[in-house]
Amino acid sequence: MEARAIAKHVRVSSRKMRFICDMVRGKSVEEALTILKFTPNKGAKILEKVVKSAAANAENNFDMNRDQLFVSEVYSNQGPTTKRFRPRSQGRAFKILKRTSHIGVVVKERD
Template structure:
């Protein structure tokens, strides 16, 4: 009796010091792509978020391989999303004694890998 369990491998980075809006531009490029293709796209994407997402994707692949015994060749990016994290509020002095609010935004990025049937 052989059972087919469609398992998934996840990886998540919390409190990444980059706006979720900037991350979403990069993650939209790799959604539903195979892992090899996604890594190639990220390697040549000239965005700050590409480095963070690439590292996260490699972590998810390692999780799939080590914890779920999945075949790396069959993996694809089933889900990937970036949610807004807490905003660090800072103050920058401006002219005539005024204070200017600086918002240092953070994001939580999650990637889910599945095997192609």
């Protein structure tokens, strides 16, 4: 049995999120939350929220034991990119890409 949680359109690039996802993959939920709490990245706070949501889904919807849960899958895929322009010298305009990501967490119970 597994429980999942997904956060979409998060304003962090998926490339930066993958580094944080690799830190918590395979860890127990409590250990993952501790790691994310002390990681000084913007994405760590967002991922912490998604892990808590997945753990709550497992506990409330599937009657799983929170102490037995571990993070089996964590992924960060690219979301839609917002395009902006910055005015530059001599009437030019440079493109700014504001990237987003979709973050997913799957938790399972240890046997």
